[in-house]
Amino acid sequence: MDEIAKYNIKRWSALAEANALWTRPWLGLDADSARRRLDPEGWLGDVRTKRVLCLASGGGQQAAAFALLGAKITSFDLSELQLQRDREAAAHYNVPIETIQGDMRDLSHFDIAAFDVVYHGHSLNFVPDARVVFSGVARILRRDGIYHFSCHNPFFLGLEETDWNGNGYILKQYYIQGTEITSEDSEWVYDRSKRLGEPIQRPREYRHTLSAIVNGLVEQGFVILHMEDTAGIHPNPNAEPGTWDHFVSMAPPWLDFWASYRPYVFDRGQ
Numbered sequence: 001m002d003e004i005a006k007y008n009i010k011r012w013s014a015l016a017e018a019n020a021l022w023t024r025p026w027l028g029l030d031a032d033s034a035r036r037r038l039d040p041e042g043w044l045g046d047v048r049t050k051r052v053l054c055l056a057s058g059g060g061q062q063a064a065a066f067a068l069l070g071a072k073i074t075s076f077d078l079s080e081l082q083l084q085r086d087r088e089a090a091a092h093y094n095v096p097i098e099t100i101q102g103d104m105r106d107l108s109h110f111d112i113a114a115f116d117v118v119y120h121g122h123s124l125n126f127v128p129d130a131r132v133v134f135s136g137v138a139r140i141l142r143r144d145g146i147y148h149f150s151c152h153n154p155f156f157l158g159l160e161e162t163d164w165n166g167n168g169y170i171l172k173q174y175y176i177q178g179t180e181i182t183s184e185d186s187e188w189v190y191d192r193s194k195r196l197g198e199p200i201q202r203p204r205e206y207r208h209t210l211s212a213i214v215n216g217l218v219e220q221g222f223v224i225l226h227m228e229d230t231a232g233i234h235p236n237p238n239a240e241p242g243t244w245d246h247f248v249s250m251a252p253p254w255l256d257f258w259a260s261y262r263p264y265v266f267d268r269g270q
Contacts, residue, residue: 001103004126004127004128004204005078005103007201007204008078008079008126008204009078009079010201011200011201011203011204012078012079012081012082013079013080013081014200014201015189015190015200016059016079016081016082016085017081018190018191018200019190019191020185020189020190021188021189021190022059022061022121022122023059023060023081023082023085024059024060024061024085025059025060025061025064025085025086025088025089025092026060026061026064026065026089027060027089027092029064029065029068029093030068031068031069034064034065034066034068034069035069037061037062037065038062038065038066038069038119041226043146043148043225043226043258044117044146044148047066047069047070047071047116047117048069048070048071049070049071049072050071050072050116050117051071051072051074051114051115051116051117052066052071052072052073052074052115052116052117052118052119053074053075053076053110053114053115053117053118053119053140054066054073054074054075054076054077054086054119054121055076055104055118055119055120055121055123055137055149056076056077056078056104056120056121056123056124056126057075057077057119057120057121057122057123058075058077058079058082058083058085058086058099058121059082059085059086059121060085060086060088060089061089061121062119062121063075063086063089063090063097063099064086064089064090064092064093064095064097066119067090067093067095067096067097068093068095071117072096073095073096073097073098074097074098074099074100074115075097075098075099075100076099076100076101076102076104076107076109077099077101077102078101078102078103078104079101080101083099083100083101086099087099104120104123104124104127104133104136105127105129105132105133105136106136107136107137107139107140108136110140111140112139112140113140113141113142113143113145114140114142115140115141115142115145116141116142116145116146117141117145117146117147117148118137118140118141118145118146118147118148119148120133120137120147120148120149120150121149121150122150122151122254124149124150124151124208125151125152125157125205125206125207125208126203126204126205126206127206128178128180128206129178129206130151130208130212130213130216131212131216131219131220134216134217134219134220134222135220137220137261138220138221138222138261138263141261142261143261143262143263143264144260144261144262145260145261146225146258146259146260146261147222147257147258147259147260147261148256148257148258148259149256149257150231150232150254150255150256150257151208151213151254151255151257152205152207152208152253152254152255153229153251153252153253153254153255154175154207154208154209154210154213154255155175155210155251156171156251156252156253157173157181157205157207158172158173158181158183158205158207159171159172159173159247159251159253160183160184160186160247161186161242161243161244161246161247162184162242164241164242164246164247166241168250169247169250169251173207175207175209176207176209177207177208177209177212178206178207178208179206179207180204180205180206181204181205181206181207182202182203182204182205183202183203183205184202185200185202185203186244187244188244213255213257217257217259218266220261220263221261221262221263221265221266222259222260222261222262223259223260223262223265224257224258224259225258225259225260226256226257226258227255227256227257227258228255228256229252229254229255229256230252231254231256232254232256233248233252233253233254234248235248235249235252236249237249
């Protein structure tokens with residue numbers, strides 16, 4: 001286990017203990033609401049009996065939602081506390097979920113073409129090389145399988161709502177692939193007033209440029225089906241400058257990708 005993995009384990013253990021947003025199990029779902037949470041535009045279709053890997057997305061959220069839809073779920077996450085949240089959600093809904101602790105950069109635990117779907121939580125920026133992850137996903141995903149992931153919008157990683165200067169939000173970091181960036185957690189991530197003990201380590205993230213993401217997918221045989229830069233945000237141009245709602249109206253912070261593993265598309269011999 002390298003220093004990056006150790007850092008991420010320590011941080012996510014602390015976030016889980018602080019009941020941060022992405023560590024709170026979704027406990028009020030039914031099949032319809034689970035489907036809307038996971039796949040509002042219907043890219044997955046019917047997932048009943050399909051093998052789904054929830055990659056680096058523990059916390060009792062996506063894995064439980066997929067299980068409610070009848071999928072066969074494996075949750076693979078670096079944090080044992082996040083996996084425990086998955087098990088708690090599975091017990092709440094009385095659905096089966098397999099949990100395995102591991103690093104998204106090493107998927108050698110799984111067989112070739114083991115999964116129909118890889119649903120990757122918002123975690124890609126916690127490792128310096130996205131292509132290592134894409135290569136592992138391509139190996140374990142069957143042909144025509146679906147890969148969904150969320151990542152930081154590379155143009156705005158490191159920019160915060162507190163960077164308002166009266167006229168706009170000021171970019172301060174170079175747009176260079178692999179640059180390590182640290183910033184403060186937004187206030188809505190967890191309740192500071194209930195945090196006991198030492199402060200939670202700041203997020204340590206790495207910039208993946210748009211060209212590195214797109215070309216990294218193509219190199220592994222993925223076809224991009226859809227990309228969205230407004231998923232999960234609620235921009236409000238009329239909000240107070242320097243607030244989250246105003247910030248995201250000028251600098252959408254995340255990108256969502258839907259891709260399909262189709263290596264035959266790039267095979268000139270076929």
